Amino acid sequence: MIDKVLIEIDRALKTLTLEPTEKRVRPDASIQENSSLSTPNKKINAQYMRVNHSGEICAQGLYRGQLFFNRNALIKSELEKAADEEADHLAWCNKRIEELGGKTSKLNPVLYTSSFIIGAFNSFVDEKSNLGFLAETEKQVALHLTRHLGRVDKNDIKTIHILKAMKADEEGHESSAIAMGAKELNPLAKKIMGKASKLMTKTTFYI
Template sequence: MTTAKTTTNRQDIERYIRVDHAGERAAQQIYRGQLVVLDKHPMGEEIRHMMAQEVEHLETFDSLINERRVRPSLLDPLWGAAGFALGVVTAAMGPKAAMACTIAVEEVIGEHYQKQAENLGEDEAELRTKIERFRDEELEHRDIAVDYKGREARHYKLLHDVIQTGCRTAIKIAEKI
């Protein structure tokens, strides 16, 4: 039997907010990059929907950074540029590749948010609720990408694995720097 954690370590909160802020910066830029190529494509409206949710997530973490006086990632501009480049490049490879990118990213982020939600204490119930909602929205994005045949992209497994490795590496770096 596990007992609920009552308090959350301040360093964990700072790490969660910093990395989530960086991740949401990259995520909204991925969709912005995809729209450069796929704006007029039939899936353009879905990409705009996903981007709007990512912008809301970023605004939430912007507020939390300020309210809780958490230092953002020193590499914040890099996360935005890398996300935009990833979005443009995968969209240029074709709509299925863009959706393969979304599947890969959102799977990692869904797992990441789930772990954070499980590690937050009772003192952070409000933050846990936000993170769980964001997790659900990220997994919705993954499901949209699956519906748009992202798993049928050329070289899907390679693309998926490379992007997930990049995401996991970026998470580790953003937690610290």
């Protein structure tokens, strides 16, 4: 158990301090930067991408937490696959923020830690509930990305392509969790998750 804890601490530090690298090519790689984007719109889009970057920090913490007590080989495989795809999202968001002249959130260490604890708790309590929590999380993230797609500058095609690719992955993760037998969460749990998500998005937009 001590070894597992040390491994997770090391992984957390790397996630929070090292520049992320992607395994898949960025969805916007073939698209040229739009030189007509105004400075104010770049700033706003960078803030939206900062929120999404923090969401991916949460995802990394959540998946690592869900894997911590997991003993199901199939679930382990699916969680690791999803975590890899989320790591791509993290790298895409990080680079796009830089290109737009923005910065990542100072709250990321807190977000990673709290997400890890939540994930570990769910994996310890019940396998099906763990999958249910994962499915609901991915559903809410996909809805959140849909809102961002409606708010970013329509001339920022690069950012839009990244968000669309991320949304497709999140919907796939939700479907995988459901296919593995995810137990639907009760309305109160969904409401609490929604409130927590709104708090995270509002704070990381500015901090």
